[in-house]
Amino acid sequence: MDIKTLVIVGIVMALAGALSMATLFLTRRVYLGFGYWTFGTLCRMLGSLLFLFRDQLSPWLTIIFANTLLFADIVLIGHGLRIFRNQQRPAHSGIEIAALLSFIALFAWFTVMVPDTRMRILVWCIYAGAFMSWTVFILFTRRPAWFGSGDQFLALALSFLVFATLIRAGYTGFYEKSQFDFMTASGQAVFILINIGTTLLIVLGQIIMNAQRIEHDYCLVQKALEQDIAKRQYLEMQLREDAIRDPLTGLFNRRYLNESLQREFTRCRHNGGSLIVAMLDLDHFKHFNDHYGHEAGDAVLRAVGHLLQHSLRREDIVCRYGGEEITIILSETTLAVAAARLDAVRQALTALCIRHQDQELPPISASIGMAVAEPIDLTPDTVLARADAALYLAKQHGRNRIEVNTTAANPPKLRLFT
Numbered sequence: 001m002d003i004k005t006l007v008i009v010g011i012v013m014a015l016a017g018a019l020s021m022a023t024l025f026l027t028r029r030v031y032l033g034f035g036y037w038t039f040g041t042l043c044r045m046l047g048s049l050l051f052l053f054r055d056q057l058s059p060w061l062t063i064i065f066a067n068t069l070l071f072a073d074i075v076l077i078g079h080g081l082r083i084f085r086n087q088q089r090p091a092h093s094g095i096e097i098a099a100l101l102s103f104i105a106l107f108a109w110f111t112v113m114v115p116d117t118r119m120r121i122l123v124w125c126i127y128a129g130a131f132m133s134w135t136v137f138i139l140f141t142r143r144p145a146w147f148g149s150g151d152q153f154l155a156l157a158l159s160f161l162v163f164a165t166l167i168r169a170g171y172t173g174f175y176e177k178s179q180f181d182f183m184t185a186s187g188q189a190v191f192i193l194i195n196i197g198t199t200l201l202i203v204l205g206q207i208i209m210n211a212q213r214i215e216h217d218y219c220l221v222q223k224a225l226e227q228d229i230a231k232r233q234y235l236e237m238q239l240r241e242d243a244i245r246d247p248l249t250g251l252f253n254r255r256y257l258n259e260s261l262q263r264e265f266t267r268c269r270h271n272g273g274s275l276i277v278a279m280l281d282l283d284h285f286k287h288f289n290d291h292y293g294h295e296a297g298d299a300v301l302r303a304v305g306h307l308l309q310h311s312l313r314r315e316d317i318v319c320r321y322g323g324e325e326i327t328i329i330l331s332e333t334t335l336a337v338a339a340a341r342l343d344a345v346r347q348a349l350t351a352l353c354i355r356h357q358d359q360e361l362p363p364i365s366a367s368i369g370m371a372v373a374e375p376i377d378l379t380p381d382t383v384l385a386r387a388d389a390a391l392y393l394a395k396q397h398g399r400n401r402i403e404v405n406t407t408a409a410n411p412p413k414l415r416l417f418t
């Protein structure tokens with residue numbers, strides 16, 4: 001394959017790279033800096049194309065301008081990279097412009113004033129080698145979070161070119177002048193081949209770098225979104241909790257009682273399970289409040305709420321009905337078991353040691369009324385009313401005791417707990 005054919009292959013490769021970069025640039029999301037890479041690839045293609053007309057057009061075009069375009073590509077790779085990696089735009093523009101202008105001047109000098117191919121090659125090797133090394137340095141030393149195989153590709157391709165440039169500089173120093181003619185010397189063919197190989201590798205590296213950065217940003221957005229969703233869910237849960245909890249005792253509130261009682265009542269009706277409702281009321285609480293103060297009364301209510309929450313089953317629903325009255329919904333259990341459990345609670349309440357402002361408050365007690373949902377209950381409110389009636393009975397019978405609202409299905413034998 002002669003050198004001209006090789007140059008044509010290089011042009012085709014650069015064209016393919018330029019087209020893929022331009023397509024991405026125009027149709028997809030690209031980061032700042034990608035435009036410089038696209039423009040650089042176009043320069044490379046155009047510069048290679050001009051080489052083909054070496055003996056037909058002016059040396060200003062085919063030597064000076066062509067090489068300037070190739071060098072511009074190398075400058076633009078580094079410039080684009082620094083912008084891609086969020087560096088200040090004007091940071092090194094002065095050096096780049098000065099390098100480009102001096103490169104043009106030296107090439108013009110060694111083409112028009114003192115024609116010297118050996119010097120032109122050396123100038124090329126020094127300028128291109130320095131700029132490529134600078135880019136490799138940035139690639140290896142400033143690794144951002146999205147650093148990945150794309151950066152390695154680019155670093156690898158450029159390092160290879162730096163190596164080839166060094167060899168070319170050495171080769172230039174040892175051979176006769178006649179060997180440097182671009183379109184005839186065989187040594188130049190190797191360098192053109194290396195350029196062809198690295199052109200696509202550089203483009204590929206730049207495209208992968210962009211894709212990896214998009215992927216990294218996407219992951220960040222996704223993570224932020226997930227955190228946002230979790231926060232919202234937590235806030236919603238918190239709002240729901242606030243809406244159904246009594247702030248003083250931590251027990252469910254009246255609203256939740258109404259919802260739950262209706263739900264449990266319907267479930268019990270349809271599935272035939274059991275439903276027991278209990279009303280618990282602190283004894284002589286008005287007197288307690290009057291004697292020890294409202295704040296001490298609040299401390300008692302808090303302690304009672306805490307005890308109830310921790311001494312009943314998880315599935316039992318404990319709600320503050322109002323004031324010092326508490327409603328408990330017990331499902332899927334028998335009256336005997338529920339009564340025994342509530343009596344344990346009653347006894348625990350009497351043993352409760354409550355402190356308020358470094359003062360131990362006197363023992364408290366509670367009366368409890370219970371009712372079992374039965375076919376005669378047409379609504380949940382009737383079960384509640386029967387439990388309340390049993391509570392009234394417990395108060396009348398001397399307090400600190402449990403009374404069960406008896407019906408034909410639940411005879412009075414259960415009035416045992418006093």
Ligand SMILES: Nc1nc2c(ncn2[C@@H]2O[C@H](COP(=O)(O)OP(=O)(O)OP(=O)(O)O)[C@@H](O)[C@H]2O)c(=O)[nH]1
Nearest residue numbers: 281282283284285286287289294295297298323324
């Ligand atoms: N500290 C405090 N007291 C409350 C709260 N809600 C209601 N109370 C008081 O609870 C007392 C209820 O009194 P009563 O309904 O007369 O009942 P009692 O004194 O316990 O008498 P019996 O139930 O017959 O034993 C009232 O003094 C209310 O002010 C509250 O959130 N905090």
